[in-house]
Amino acid sequence: MATIHILSKSTFLRGVQCDKSLYLYKHYYELKDEISPEKQAIFSRGTNVGLLAQQLFPGGIDASPESPFKYAESVEKTRQLLEKGQKVIYEAAFVYDEVLVALDILVNQDGKWYAFEVKSSTRITDTYRLDAALQYWVITNCGIDLEDISIVNIDTKYIKNGEVEVKKLFTKTSVLKDVKKHQSFIEGKIPNLKKMISQPSVPNVKIGPQCFSPYECDFMGHCWKNISKDSIFELGGMNKIDQFKMYEKGIERINEVPANYPLRQNQRIQVDQFNKQEVLVDRSELKKFLNGLEYPLSFFDVETFMPAVPVYDGTRPYENLPFQYSLHVKEQKEAFSKHFEFLAEAGIDPRKSFIENFLKQVEKEGDILVYNQAFETSILKNLARLFPEYKQEMAQVLSRIKDLMLPFKNRWYYHPEMKGSFSIKGVLPALVPELSYEELGIGSGSIAMSSFEQLQSETDIFKIAEIRQHLLDYCKMDTFAMVKILEVLERSVE
Ligand code: SF4
Incomplete structure (x- = not known):
């Protein structure tokens, strides 16, 4: 099993969100914003939930590397575990076509393989489906014929009574149908992303709604550095799509918003009071x-x-x-x-x-x-x-x-x-x-x-x-x- 990788699950998803984000991550990592304590808390939550979900399939062996980022070790450990006939593997790692994935739980039941990806959220998003689709693509191409792939997430209907009952806390949802639909997208996207990464210069991508969706990009400190204070991105109650419509018309600052531009009443107040630099008081x-x-x-x-x-x-x-x-x-x-x-x-x-x-x-x-x-x-x-x-x-x-x-x-x-x-x-x-x-x-x-x-x-x-x-x-x-x-x-x- 080849272990060198160019893309991983997270960098693939990064590239789907924005070419430039992936390019900067690969070549100019130092430009990345510092991780906020809020985001750090969300990541730690995900790790704790992932460990708890392993109890759904007890008796597994963890294939995680001993020190972070030593993924080759993890891929090799997974290979050996599979060879020995291990039925439950946590953090099973695979590389195919220079794409690395680490699956939360891989289970063999009655001779068939089942994949489970754990999320600490309460609903399944399109990004989770795409994430599962990439896992499926890599794992099946590595020769594991997956019977099913599911997302394990938290069931808000569960009420604790005594010890936490993991079987009731988590809910498993097969995403196989969607995952199969995404396979051709993945097949086409991977070579495109690899080609883009190997180019000599940063892709010319303008800021846009992709900076916020599906996740807030961590290169905003770099890409947004020229957006001035008092820009139209400070207009309250306006979604990013509408803000970018305005931006694309060349309106960058609040004082450039035309008097007849269609705005909600509160936005109009914001623009007017900004221009007058006056406090509005409805006495x-x-x-x-x-x-x-x-x-x-x-x-x-x-x-x-x-x-x-x-x-x-x-x-x-x-x-x-x-x-x-x-x-x-x-x-x-x-x-x-x-x-x-x-x-x-x-x-x-x-x-x-x-x-x-x-x-x-x-x-x-x-x-x-x-x-x-x-x-x-x-x-x-x-x-x-x-x-x-x-x-x-x-x-x-x-x-x-x-x-x-x-x-x-x-x-x-x-x-x-x-x-x-x-x-x-x-x-x-x-x-x-x-x-x-x-x-x-x-x-x-x-x-x-x-x-x-x-x-x-x-x-x-x-x-x-x-x-x-x-x-x-x-x-x-x-x-x-x-x-x-x-x-x-x-x-x-x-
Ligand atoms: S801030 Fe926006 S334009 Fe810059 S890399 Fe991130 S998503 Fe792309």
């Missing part, structure tokens, strides 16, 4: 909103995590589980705010202590301000369902929730620096530039999520203390930001 609507707020005001924010593999009994894969909140309370408009917080211990179901602490600390009257009501409300409603003993108290709390996002979403207040966004991360730097998430150890909800997941298995007490402090700082910033944002809104109508 009448904003006043109505602000006058409707009842003190004491509680500013409330929840952090949740969504483990792919359920951690607590009674929960499903990817269920949103609240583990932390921050609460700033202002008795009156001019008063200083008091702060309360809660962060669950890792390893214990956080939901009961969350609801009990929350009901103790939240004010019994006045409004509760959140940022994006739909999210906090759904979390609290789930808790009320789960703990019916608190149903009435929770109903009272839920009836007092108001959304601080509304003035921004409805454009009762718009600052050019919001750049079309109405998320708190877009609004805060525009309204309160002196406050920033950048200095914090955790700067986004998704990192907070993966950090809490990390705490579930972390044993180093110093690391645990550090992560917990970062989580507390992050969540506190969310509600403090709301306090400060409200002050700006109040000043704007005085």
